[in-house]
Each structure stands twice: as C-alpha cells, then as structure tokens.
Amino acid sequence: MSDKYQSFTQSAIGKVLVKNLGLPSPAKLERYAAGAPLVKGTVLVGGRGRLAESLGGLLGELDVTSTEAAGGGKLKGLVFDATGLTSSADLVALQEFFTPVMRSLETNPRVVVIGTPPEQLEGGERVAQRALEGFTRSLGKEIGKGGTVQLVYVAEGFEGSLLSTLAFLLSPKSAYVSGQVVRIGTKNASIAAEQVDPKKPLTGKxxxxxxxxxxxxxxxxxxxxxxxxxxxxxxxxxxxxxxxxxxxxxxxxxxxxxxxxxxxxxxxxxxxxxxxxxxxxxxxxxxxxxxxxxxxxxxxxxxxxxxxxxxxxxxxxxxxxxxxxxxxxxxxxxxxxxxxxxxxxxxxxxxxxxxxxxxxxxxxxxxxxxxxxxxxxxxxxxxxxxxxxxxxxxxxxxxxxxxxxxxxxxxxxxxxxxxxxxxxxxxxxxxxxxxxxxx
The missing domain is CATH 3.40.50.720 (NAD(P)-binding Rossmann-like Domain)
Known part of the structure; x- marks a missing residue:
C-alpha cells in the first residue's frame, strides 16, 4: 500500500502547503538492495575512549569509507565513541563533535554513539553514560531527512563483537529503526563472533x-x-x-x-x-x-x-x-x-x-x-x-x-x-x- 500523503508532500503544491502550514514532511527512506554497498558515502568518526582508535579499521572491514576530519564535505554517517566520557562535565564533547557537522549530513544519514553499559559503572562515569540515552533519543527526533540515531552500549571485552551491529545501523537496512539502545555483551554473551561473508552471512544456516x-x-x-x-x-x-x-x-x-x-x-x-x-x-x-x-x-x-x-x-x-x-x-x-x-x-x-x-x-x-x-x-x-x-x-x-x-x-x-x-x-x-x- 502506497503512502498517499507522502506522495502529496513531494508534489509542487504539497511542498508549499507543508512549508506554510508546518505539516509533517516524511522523507523517502532508502532501503537496502542486495549487492549494494552498506554505506554510500563517507562516515565521520570521533570521540575519545577505548574504541576511538579502532573505529576506522572496523569500518574498513565493512568497506565503508571513513574520515577523522570533516573537511567541509557531505557526510553519510557519524560515529562517536563516548566510552571515554567519565563525568557530566565531559558531555559537552557531544556538542563539540556534532554541532559543526549536522548541516553537512546527506539525506538518510546514520548516527551511532557508542558507550559503556551504565549498570557496569559507578559514580560520575555511570551518570555520564546514562545521559547518552537522552541525547541520542532527542537527536533522533530532530535529525530529519530520513536520518536515524542509535546508542550502542558495548561491555568491556566485547569490542570485537561490534562489527555486525555497526553494519546494520549504518546501512539502509535500519531505515525504520531510530532512537534505540542496543546492548552488546551484557547478558550471557559469547565473545567470539563467527567470521561471515558480509553479503551472505547466513550461508549454511x-x-x-x-x-x-x-x-x-x-x-x-x-x-x-x-x-x-x-x-x-x-x-x-x-x-x-x-x-x-x-x-x-x-x-x-x-x-x-x-x-x-x-x-x-x-x-x-x-x-x-x-x-x-x-x-x-x-x-x-x-x-x-x-x-x-x-x-x-x-x-x-x-x-x-x-x-x-x-x-x-x-x-x-x-x-x-x-x-x-x-x-x-x-x-x-x-x-x-x-x-x-x-x-x-x-x-x-x-x-x-x-x-x-x-x-x-x-x-x-x-x-x-x-x-x-x-x-x-x-x-x-x-x-x-x-x-x-x-x-x-x-x-x-x-x-x-x-x-x-x-x-x-x-x-x-x-x-x-x-x-x-x-x-x-x-x-x-x-x-x-x-x-x-x-x-
């Protein structure tokens, strides 16, 4: 069933009414096609913590182009390592990373913030990591352009289990998933991930x-x-x-x-x-x-x-x-x-x-x-x-x-x-x- 309202908002008169009346303007969502690259564009990585130095390498394993400097060009995604934020005062690092690049995002952008499960921490670290949920859910409601924002809590020792989740959340496969909190390694989880063909990960299953x-x-x-x-x-x-x-x-x-x-x-x-x-x-x-x-x-x-x-x-x-x-x-x-x-x-x-x-x-x-x-x-x-x-x-x-x-x-x-x-x-x-x- 087609979305007639969405089609109307893309028409000439629809665009005028949406702008003048403040009506919802749903963006056309990109969805994955078999054989297509996971990410069509560049992903900016940043932050400080235990994953910061490895993010570029992880994205490389997925054949995703990444950069650590915005450079003024258009960006398809943002990945921020927030595991190093250990107090409420540190949270300003989120604004310092995101604000300068929000207007550089392409349509259907993907944002992923990585943190440490708060329940595994104490004191100021726990406060800072719990704050990430409010930040990501709020950003998800304002990003627009068909964009999604997620928070991934990665337990220590499970950094190597992040790959499949990044592949999903940065790709069009997660077109209608936003404002979510994913936990890796927090419940009876196995550390050793199987090596898979990214195009046919379920072969033999x-x-x-x-x-x-x-x-x-x-x-x-x-x-x-x-x-x-x-x-x-x-x-x-x-x-x-x-x-x-x-x-x-x-x-x-x-x-x-x-x-x-x-x-x-x-x-x-x-x-x-x-x-x-x-x-x-x-x-x-x-x-x-x-x-x-x-x-x-x-x-x-x-x-x-x-x-x-x-x-x-x-x-x-x-x-x-x-x-x-x-x-x-x-x-x-x-x-x-x-x-x-x-x-x-x-x-x-x-x-x-x-x-x-x-x-x-x-x-x-x-x-x-x-x-x-x-x-x-x-x-x-x-x-x-x-x-x-x-x-x-x-x-x-x-x-x-x-x-x-x-x-x-x-x-x-x-x-x-x-x-x-x-x-x-x-x-x-x-x-x-x-x-x-x-x-």
Missing part, C-alpha cells in the same frame, strides 16, 4: 519462521533467504498454497495444537539435524475493550502469541536441536511497551514476549542468543483495513512521520540472526521510526 505465508513473515523468510539461509516456513494448513510460494521447505500446523512442538522438532531433526535460527513471528490480534472481552478470545491471543513460542522453544532446547551460536528471535510490538486502546490481550501477549526474552537471555547454553523486535506502525494488508483517520495518526506519530514496511522488521531480524551478532543478547529493539509513544 537453517531458519524456522512461523507465520511465514504472508505479510511480515513472508518478508522475513525472503530476507533470510537473501542472506543465504535455508528457510523452513510454518503456517496453518489453509495457508499452504501461499507457503509453497515462499519456500519449498515448510510445515503446516496449528502452533497451538498439543502435538505442534513435537511435530516441528521431528521435521527439523529428520531433514536438517537441527536448526540455527528460530523466528517466532506468528501472531494474532482480536481487539476488544476489556469490558466487552470474552475469555476464549483473550486466551486465544495469549495462546498463539506467547504460549506457543514458549512451548516450541522449550521442545527444541530440550531435544538440543538449536545448534551452538543459534538464534531465537521473538516478535513483540509497540503495544507491549506503550499499550493500545482495545488491545489488553494483544498488549499483554507482546509484553510477555519481552519477558520471554528476559527470562531466557541469562540461561541459554552454547552461545545461543534470544532477542526481540517490537514493530510500530507497519504498512501491511491488515493496516490497510484500518479506518483512514486512525491510519494517518498511526503513520505520522513518529519521528519519520510515516509507516514502516515489512522489510524493516525482516532486516532487524536478519541482523539478530547473523552468526557475527554473538554479543547481542537480551535486546528488544523497536522498529517504529522512533514512535512518540513509549520509551
């Missing part, structure tokens, strides 16, 4: 994607396949024809059925001997205000959105079918963070996905990680049916003034899924264009 027949699930399957994975799609029997169009390896099952976990485990064991990536995407909304809610509908939402993923994961782990350095990825929602009218069941289930991540992140063996995405307003067939006024509010109530696409969720999942993302564990990243609701 087997991925299970539930709800894969259409919508976001279909896009997740396509992106994982693009990155080299063999995808096993799962959906309900009536969706089999659509599922066949997505992948030749598939399972038809009701994930809430008593025998579903065993059926899935048996298929993966017999055909592949295990699985590397498990994406719990299948979900349902049965919206109704709580005063009018029926127990069977409320329970069904919980059963599909969280109980089934718990049961399937438990079965795969018990049978040791998730291979070392494997990935478990949940799909939460902005409704699980900020809540939403008429979505008590959905909000509860999606908040439970976050709890699911928290509960397993410290317990998983063999370098297996668990993370979740929390989509905001994503343009799908489902949202196309939303009343026009409600849909417009949903699309504009974020820093980018537009809805996201299913591929935006899929790209975030592919970053989690990479064997190089070993240090990324226990994260919940919103794919919402930095929605104005929630944190």
């Amino acid at each position: 087997v991925a299970l994607v539930t709800g894969a027949a259409r919508g976001i699930g279909e896009e997740i399957a396509k992106v994982l396949q693009r990155d080299g994975a063999t995808v096993v799609g799962l959906d309900i029997p009536p969706a089999e024809d659509d599922l066949k169009k997505v992948t030749s390896d598939y399972i038809t099952a009701d994930i809430t059925a008593e025998d579903a976990p065993a059926k899935i485990a048996s298929y993966l064991q017999e055909k592949f001997g295990g699985v590397d990536i498990v994406v719990h995407n299948a979900g349902v909304t049965l919206d109704k205000k709580l005063a009018n809610q029926k127990a069977d509908r409320f329970g069904k939402v919980l059963e599909i959105n969280i109980t089934a993923p718990e049961r399937i994961t438990a079965e795969l782990l018990e049978q040791k079918l998730v291979r070392p350095n494997g990935r478990i990825i949940g799909v939460s929602s902005i409704a699980g963070i900020a809540g939403n009218l008429g979505q008590t069941s959905y909000g509860a289930s999606k908040a439970a996905v976050i709890g699911f991540v928290d509960s397993l992140a410290e317990e998983l063996p063999d370098g297996i990680t668990i993370n979740a995405v929390a989509p905001g307003f994503i343009i799908t067939q489902m949202t196309a049916a939303v009343p026009f006024a409600t849909r417009e509010v949903g699309q504009r109530l974020n820093a980018m003034s537009q809805g996201g696409l299913p591929v935006d969720v899929a790209e975030t999942i592919a970053w989690y899924a990479s064997p190089a993302s070993t240090g990324v564990n226990g994260n919940v990243v919103r794919v919402c264009g930095q929605m104005m609701l929630g944190a």
